[in-house]
Amino acid sequence: MEFDTVIHGGTIVTPNESWQGDIGIAGGRIAAMAERIAGGARRVDAGGRLVLPGGIEAHAHIAQESSTGLMTADDYYTGSVSAAFGGNSSFIPFAAQHRGQSVDEVIATYDGRAAPHSVLDYSYHLIISDPSPKVLEEELPRAFARGITSFKVFMTYDLMNLGDRGMLDILTVARKHGALTMVHAENNDMVKWMNARLAEAGLTEPKYHAVSRPGIAEAEAINRAISLATLVGAGLFIVHVSTPEGAELVARARAAGLPIHAETCPQYLAFTRQDLDRPGMEGAKYICSPPLRDAATQDVLWRHARIGTFDSVSSDHAPYRFDASGKFAKGDAPPYTAISNGMPGIAARLPYLFSEGVVAGRISLQHFVALSSSNAARVFGMERKGAILPGYDADIAIWDAEESRIVTVADQHDAMDYTPFEGMRLTGWPVHVMSRGETIVEGGELRAERGRGRFVARAPYAVPATAPVVPEMDPATNFGAMIRP
Numbered sequence: 001m002e003f004d005t006v007i008h009g010g011t012i013v014t015p016n017e018s019w020q021g022d023i024g025i026a027g028g029r030i031a032a033m034a035e036r037i038a039g040g041a042r043r044v045d046a047g048g049r050l051v052l053p054g055g056i057e058a059h060a061h062i063a064q065e066s067s068t069g070l071m072t073a074d075d076y077y078t079g080s081v082s083a084a085f086g087g088n089s090s091f092i093p094f095a096a097q098h099r100g101q102s103v104d105e106v107i108a109t110y111d112g113r114a115a116p117h118s119v120l121d122y123s124y125h126l127i128i129s130d131p132s133p134k135v136l137e138e139e140l141p142r143a144f145a146r147g148i149t150s151f152k153v154f155m156t157y158d159l160m161n162l163g164d165r166g167m168l169d170i171l172t173v174a175r176k177h178g179a180l181t182m183v184h185a186e187n188n189d190m191v192k193w194m195n196a197r198l199a200e201a202g203l204t205e206p207k208y209h210a211v212s213r214p215g216i217a218e219a220e221a222i223n224r225a226i227s228l229a230t231l232v233g234a235g236l237f238i239v240h241v242s243t244p245e246g247a248e249l250v251a252r253a254r255a256a257g258l259p260i261h262a263e264t265c266p267q268y269l270a271f272t273r274q275d276l277d278r279p280g281m282e283g284a285k286y287i288c289s290p291p292l293r294d295a296a297t298q299d300v301l302w303r304h305a306r307i308g309t310f311d312s313v314s315s316d317h318a319p320y321r322f323d324a325s326g327k328f329a330k331g332d333a334p335p336y337t338a339i340s341n342g343m344p345g346i347a348a349r350l351p352y353l354f355s356e357g358v359v360a361g362r363i364s365l366q367h368f369v370a371l372s373s374s375n376a377a378r379v380f381g382m383e384r385k386g387a388i389l390p391g392y393d394a395d396i397a398i399w400d401a402e403e404s405r406i407v408t409v410a411d412q413h414d415a416m417d418y419t420p421f422e423g424m425r426l427t428g429w430p431v432h433v434m435s436r437g438e439t440i441v442e443g444g445e446l447r448a449e450r451g452r453g454r455f456v457a458r459a460p461y462a463v464p465a466t467a468p469v470v471p472e473m474d475p476a477t478n479f480g481a482m483i484r485p
């Protein structure tokens with residue numbers, strides 16, 4: 001067999017084991033794996049290095065307007081380049097519907113933003129803020145049929161929040177048509193009530209952002225979201241879990257066999273609300289929602305990453321610059337409620353998770369692969385990605401587990417003017433990243449052409465037949481058969 005590329009001598013990490021060997025790539029796919037493979041038009045020496053599946057970034061905001069119309073700093077070029085430098089071979093940013101927009105129009109808009117520019121293979125999660133009957137009955141099923149098989153909804157923000165009834169309707173549509181609902185779970189009224197109390201007391205500096213969104217607002221909403229999904233028999237993916245209580249609820253649901261999925265993000269492992277109290281307006285760099293918590297929370301979230309509560313650790317890259325185009329679009333020193341929410345981290349996600357997870361002994365190498373790539377591929381239906389196995393896309397990141405470097409904003413290669421990870425020393429870095437067998441980053445240099453990335457049509461999401469059903473909705477009962485949509 002003729003190989004386009006042979007990667008030789010590295011330690012290959014598959015879902016179940018690690019072994020030293022070679023990988024033969026042909027036509028962009030992994031064609032052979034063996035202890036030794038001769039030939040190859042190109043030979044890549046991976047001696048002394050780890051050969052891992054390229055990362056899949058499952059939570060990123062790229063070329064996206066917020067509900068108030070503010071555009072992220074990164075477009076599909078800078079966003080995908082930054083992700084590639086961080087060891088990713090593909091990503092799934094959001095395509096956001098704002099109220100009044102048709103889903104078809106949203107997808108056409110994002111196709112125009114992604115296809116000409118992305119260096120990574122990509123798909124989208126939709127964001128749905130206006131689930132009209134037309135959206136639920138026609139437009140969403142059409143998007144699912146195109147391979148966009150997941151979407152996010154919000155339980156918070158007045159312009160996004162669907163309400164419990166809206167959630168039940170859309171979860172039902174997802175179950176029927178094989179899609180997965182993602183949810184930002186925070187209790188909207190608790191947050192608004194807290195905002196009003198803080199404003200009355202004149203407490204508006206960045207640090208009060210963390211006070212305004214209490215952990216219990218997340219836990220309450222996660223409990224409610226799991227209950228709503230369970231009533232209609234749907235799967236659910238809870239994004240950016242930031243509290244011990246939230247993680248415990250997810251763990252309990254999973255132990256009961258419910259199709260509940262979840263992620264946390266590096267910022268909840270790396271930073272605390274103390275970072276919001278940095279001098280001047282520096283704390284604005286650390287404003288994201290849900291907010292940063294405390295050191296005890298970090299330990300609990302790491303434990304849940306280790307025991308399998310989280311499917312992935314995703315960046316929630318939401319790049320708003322530290323200037324009037326981003327964080328300060330509404331003034332130089334605005335109250336925390338007017339500071340754009342979100343922080344960048346698409347390039348730092350995997351080096352952080354590797355260094356603080358694998359090198360620090362908190363998670364295994366196999367678990368790193370699961371949290372960085374394979375689980376996202378499985379949950380979100382990227383059937384040929386997320387593993388180094390014959391027949392899979394040759395999406396591969398070669399890592400030097402010993403390289404130790406200090407994070408700088410320049411090596412994020414994004415459009416941002418800061419990184420919250422600045423100055424952190426991390427050990428273990430991706431040194432050569434491939435997508436479908438093509439080198440996209442090597443030795444600190446970008447090798448990819450703009451627009452080389454392809455749209456990935458994703459497989460449907462199926463609720464396992466063994467998932468428990470509430471008795472009132474069980475199709476095996478008379479009433480269940482009559483009312484279960």
Ligand SMILES: [Zn+2]
Nearest residue numbers: 059061316318
């Ligand atoms: Zn997000």
